Amino acid sequence: MDDSPGLITTPLTDDLVRGALDVERTARGALLPHRLPARARAQFGGDEQVAQAETQPSGVRLVFRTRATAVEVDVQRAVIGYRGVPPRPDGAYDLHIDGEPAGRATASGGDLVTVDLSDGSQETVPGPVGTVRFEGLAGREKTVEIWLPYTEITELIALRTDAPVAAVEPGGRRVWLHHGSSISQGSAADSSATAWPALAAAVGGVELINLSLGGSALLDPYTARALRDTPADLISVKIGINLVNRDLMRLRAFGPAVHGFLDTIREGHPTTPLLVISPILCPVQEETPGPAAPEFSEEEVQFTALGDPSEVALGKLTLRVVREELARIVAERAADDPGLYYLDGLELYGEADFAELPLPDRLHPDAAAHRRMGERFGAYAFGPGGPFSAAP
Structure with missing residues (x-):
């Protein structure tokens, strides 16, 4: 698109993008952030849910220094909707100035x-390029961050400002690498910047890389290798809900799979603080195995x-079983791995929270x-004596 009056265009380059593990240059010359590297993307077998989740840029942001008072970004977004369900609100682009919310x-x-x-089938209707605009910014030198929506696939096409911009050199803050399910990706949060990992990262003053994959936190080896190969000072993995609601494995396979996942991470990060988090409360799956399925009622989706609860005795997983097994595995491994920690997800959201915030x-x-x-996570993990504190 042409420059707006009084604005200059800055070429979009990889060094302006934070929180992605890979950046693809698309056929239209745009930047498409990926949260899985190319090697991993070649290994998930064409799973549309993984492909969608890893290109939804939760935690990904444009970052630059500038004196600009106006900023425009042209984007080609892909909006995900569900047949029979009212459309979700448009994805939010959050502006932060020097680390503080500003628009x-x-x-x-x-x-x-x-x-x-x-049945998982998809239909795509093409649409035009859109523009995100922020104006009235202070004319001083500042760091600008634009957090991209976790609900929309976003191709970054053009950046325009009314003053020159410069990339920000990485460094100065510890890097927290987190992996989880759609709840960690953002689920019903207002925006990427207000998903719980982003809020916790702000409490801890750390740089977040959110490798959470909606519906796809499944102990996949390619995900473990991505965690292994990504430089990080702090790592957490939230395990369980997708394994239960997909009915993916039995207890016999779950334990060894968790060990293998953690072993792979430790190959690249042998002493990095590593926190294993079990699922938050989800009453429909606490004692009942999966699979989970959507139900439609008055144009709403509920799961x-x-x-059959009786199948737990045969090895089917429930959230209660997952928590017990994760606690056991971490306790046993921690005897030889002092940097390994466990957090019961019920400490983040439990029965009292469900009663107040169902x-x-x-x-x-x-x-x-x-x-x-x-x-809660920020206070626990980054507070005095926490696994991610300066001196745990």
């Missing part, structure tokens, strides 16, 4: 991808568990619950 905007246009939850779709916490979880 929020949305983009128009974009492709519409409609998913049929009954239910289809398994899960709207029976599976994902809402924006208020994300704020509570972020505050």
Whole structure:
């Protein structure tokens, strides 16, 4: 698109993007952030859910220094919707100035991808390029961060400002690498910057890389290798909910899979503080195995568990079983790995929280619950004596 009056265009380059593990130059010359590296993307077997999740840029942001008072970003977004369900609000682009929230905007246009939850099929309707604009910024030198929406695939096409911009050299803050499910990716949070890991990162004053994959935190080896190969000062993995609601494995396979996942991470990070987090409360799957399935009622989606509780004795997983097994595994490994820690997810969101802030779709916490979880994790992990404190 042409320059707006009074604005100059800065070429979009990889060094302006933070929080992504790879940046692809698309056919239209845009930057497409990926949260899995190319090697991993070649190994997930064409799974559309993984492909969608890893290109939804949770925790990914444009970062630069400038005196600009106006900033525009052209984007080609892909908006994900679900057949029979009202469309979600447009994804939020959060503006931070020198680390503090300073505005929020949305983009128009974009492709519409409609998913049929009954069979996983998708239909795409192309749409035009949109523009995100922020104005009225202070004319001083400052660090600008624009957090991209966790709900939308975003191609970055053009950056325009009314003053020159410069990339910010990385460094100065510890890097926290986190992996989890859609709850960690953002689920029903207001934005990427207000998903619980981003809020916790702000408490800890750390640089977040959010490698959370909606529906796909499944102990996959390619994910473990991505964690292994990514430089980080702090690492956490939130394990369990997707394994249960996909009914992916039995208890016999779960334990060895967790060991293998942690072993792979430790190959690249032998002494890095590594925190294993079990699932938060989800009543429909506490005692009932998966699979989980959506139910449609008055144009709303709610999830239910289809398994038989009697099958737990045969090795089927529930959230209670997962928590017990993770606690046991971490306790045993910690005897030889003093940098390994365990956090019961019920400490982040438990029964009292559910009574006050119930899960709207029976599976994902809402924006208020994300704020509570972020505050609690921040206080626990980064506070005095916490596993991510300066002196744990």
